[in-house]
Amino acid sequence: MNALIDILRKNGIQPTPQRLEVAKFVLATQSHPTADQVLKEVLKRCPTVSRATVYNTLNLLVDKGLIASRTLKEGAVVFDPRTQRHHHLIDTETGIIHDIPWESVDVREPEICEGFEVEDYHVVLRGRKK
Amino acid sequence: MNALIDILRKNGIQPTPQRLEVAKFVLATQSHPTADQVLKEVLKRCPTVSRATVYNTLNLLVDKGLIASRTLKEGAVVFDPRTQRHHHLIDTETGIIHDIPWESVDVREPEICEGFEVEDYHVVLRGRKK
DNA sequence: CATGCAGTCTAGACTAGTTCTAAACTGGGA
DNA sequence: TCCCAGTTTAGAACTAGTCTAGACTGCATG
Secondary structure: OHHHHHHHHHOOOOOOHHHHHHHHHHHHOOOOOEHHHHHHHHHHHOOOOOHHHHHHHHHHHHHOOOOEEEEEEOOEEEEEOOOOOEEEEEEOOOOOEEEEEHHHOOEOOOOOOOOEEEEEEEEEEEEEEO | OHHHHHHHHHOOOOOOHHHHHHHHHHHHOOOOOEHHHHHHHHHHHOOOOOHHHHHHHHHHHHHOOOOEEEEEEOOEEEEEOOOOOEEEEEEOOOOOEEEEEHHHOOEOOOOOOOOEEEEEEEEEEEEEEO
């Protein structure tokens, strides 16, 4: 928990009990929660936290680069503590998002986009359990 | 226009003036409009059309495979009449989505996803004008 | 010890995208 | 002509997310 406080401090985020609860959950999650799922989780431990605080904290963590926000699901942004480059596989039956290691997909660095400087790219796969 | 009526009929969609206006615009567009942008365009020619009809028609066209709905923009689904496989480049400054031909990016068919059958995949690139 | 102040938190209002609902409309058969 | 299935409409409802105004916190100062 002290480690967590340090992480926030080092990134210029003043630690508060609410922010710690949000960070604790979202930095450790193995899934890709929406803001509402984070809120539900945090409410279990901190029943008075408000939605605004959860949204503010998530946006703060994104601004500081501690988590990433991704537009993969229809209807809601999801948050992802794995900020290194990787790909995503979306289960078309359950909607669950899985991480795919960067090296698992071989993409030839695309320089093909006339007039554009590509800053980033990743592959979005869709599939279902065999 | 008769060609359009045929397309709808062949796909089991009863043609109505409202549906024809929606289809005419969304099947011919070079961009990736949101439902609201389609509504605005259709209102120019058919000022009494309702939002619900535009949404219903777009969803109908998606169900029949005549257009695709894509989750690329934060906050709103976009529609795309180009249903063949291709990639997308999102301009990080303007938010404009560009199509990238399938052959322009060389992805080694990923079979790496243990336990999953990949049905589809595409590359999402982000960049800015040089 | 009181005061002030910057930063934070909360509840609830607000906005935008999308779906739902109930009632009115339309147009081809019996 | 009447009916019925399918369609359209306006507006309500719902959901994700942001904004706002006021209350709270805790440190620094007099």
